[in-house]
Each structure stands twice: as structure tokens, then as C-alpha cells.
Amino acid sequence: MKIRVLVCCDESIMSAAMRALLDQQPDIEVMGFTTGRESAAAVAELAPHVMIVVAPALGFEDKSELAELAALTKIILITKAESAHRSVEALCIGVRAVLAPDSSADDLIHVLRTVSAGATMVMPAAARRTLERLPQQGMSRRSARMAADLTPRESEVMVLLAQGKSNAEVAEKLSVSMATVRSHVHHVLRKLGVGTRAQAVAIAYETGLMAAIGRTAEFRGQEG
Incomplete structure (x- = not known):
């Protein structure tokens, strides 16, 4: 089955370039193009x-519109990442991927296929590196509690989700079934109190949970 793609873009030249790129992919079907104001109706x-x-059809400042769209379909947002926190905010409202405008065509196609397959999230490399450094500045009590509440296997799944792995990739990495992965993901979301994998990853970075998971794993290893 082909990946059905809708493009929201206000610039004619960019739209034409996007059409030319996507039409070359045998597994992708372009459903059409829309603008920011018409996007919700087009998705429906x-x-x-x-x-x-x-962007600028829709951007970081259009949180309500992006959240509405994210409830209807998987969103890839192409925009200049003003800061790592803005990328996290986008993920928290349901956006599946944030890409920089200077990303390569190959990167866009890879992300599109990965997101379609159920990947957690993608963000600009610079933003991700910034987020990975944030937990080193201090680990909150909340993140420590969340890390302790996760089982060792759930912690492994959380780390893989943070790397943007799909269910199939997680299953292959851990040598378990897809059903088992879905069960672990369900438990992780429930324990973190979120509804989507993207939100789980965003919270994991923002609260310092990723660092807490690493410290909890070290402690468990010492106990063993």
C-alpha cells in the first residue's frame, strides 16, 4: 500500500519541488496540496x-492548528528550529517530526517513510544534541521516580523510542514480537501519563528522564 501524503505549503516553487520529489517515489502517492488555512478541511x-x-504555511507559533492536524494524521513539520525547546513543544502537541529547511531530499523521504511506519519522532540533529545535554544539568525528582517505575525492558524500549525507532525496529533490536513491543509501549505511555510516543520522548528529554534511565540501569547493574 502506498503512503498517502498531503503537503501544506504556501510557496509555489517549494510546492513544485516537493511534487517532483515525491512523484519519483514508487511507494508514495501525493494526495494534493493545501495551504495553512485550508489544511484541516483537506485532511478530513x-x-x-x-x-x-x-513553514510559513504553519509554524511553531500555530500550536492550536498543528495540534488539531496532529489529531487527524501524522505531521512532519519543516521549519527552522529556533531552539531545542521549540522542537520539544511541537512534539508535545503531537507533531511526529521536525526537519530543518536545509535537510536533504533523501532525509525527507527517509523521515516520511519512518514516520509512516510509526516512528516516535525526528528532530534536527542540533536540537537533539542540545536536549541530550540538558539532563546533565540536573535530574528532577519526577524523572527519578519515572525511571524507577519503568522495568528494565521498558527502559530499553524508551531509549529506542527516543532514537526514533519504529515498532518493527524495536522488535528486531530486542528480539521480541511486535505484540510484545506494543505492550511495552502501552505500559510506558501509561506510566508517563501521556497519549503518544512523541509526547513520551519529548517528556523524557525535557524532564531528564533519559539521564535518569541511564543512572537507574547503572544502579541495577551494581545490585546484580
Whole structure:
């Protein structure tokens, strides 16, 4: 089955370039193009698997619109990442991926396929590196409690989700079934009090949970 893609873009030249790129992919079907103001209606009518949103049609400042779209389909947002926190905010409202405008065509196609397959999230490399450093500045009590509440296997799953792995990739990495992965993901979301994998990853970075998971793993190893 082809990946049904809708593009939200206000710039004609960018839209034409996007059409040319996507039409070359045998597994991708372009459902159409829309603008920011018409995007929700277009998603409801065309039911795409993935929607590529190119700023300034919609951007970080359009949180309510992006949240509405994210409830309907998987969103890839192409915009300049003003800060790592802005990328986290986008993920927290349900956006599946944040890409920089200077990302390569190959990167976009890879992210599109990965998001379609159920990957947790993708963000600019610079933003991710910044987020990975944030927990080193201090680990909150909340993150410590969350890390302790996760089982060792759930912690492994959380780390893989943070790397943007799909269920299939997690299953292969851990040598378990897809059903087992889905069960672990369900438990992780429940324990973190979130509804989506992207939100789980965003919270894991923002609260210092990723660092807490590492410290908990070290402690468990010492106990053993």
C-alpha cells in the first residue's frame, strides 16, 4: 500500500519541488496540496497517512492548528528550529517530526517513510544534541521516580523510542514480537501519563528522564 501524503505549503516553487520529489517515489502517492488555512478541511477530506507542513504555511507559533492536524494524521513539520525547546513543544502537541529547511531530499523521504511506519519522532540533529545535554544539568525528582517505575525492558524500549525507532525496529533490536513491543509501549505511555510516543520522548528529554534511565540501569547493574 502506498503512503498517502498531503503537503501544506504556501510557496509555489517549494510546492513544485516537493511534487517532483515525491512523484519519483514508487511507494508514495501525493494526495494534493493545501495551504495553512485550508489544511484541516483537506485532511478530513483526503485522509492522508502523513502530512508535510512547510513553514510559513504553519509554524511553531500555530500550536492550536498543528495540534488539531496532529489529531487527524501524522505531521512532519519543516521549519527552522529556533531552539531545542521549540522542537520539544511541537512534539508535545503531537507533531511526529521536525526537519530543518536545509535537510536533504533523501532525509525527507527517509523521515516520511519512518514516520509512516510509526516512528516516535525526528528532530534536527542540533536540537537533539542540545536536549541530550540538558539532563546533565540536573535530574528532577519526577524523572527519578519515572525511571524507577519503568522495568528494565521498558527502559530499553524508551531509549529506542527516543532514537526514533519504529515498532518493527524495536522488535528486531530486542528480539521480541511486535505484540510484545506494543505492550511495552502501552505500559510506558501509561506510566508517563501521556497519549503518544512523541509526547513520551519529548517528556523524557525535557524532564531528564533519559539521564535518569541511564543512572537507574547503572544502579541495577551494581545490585546484580
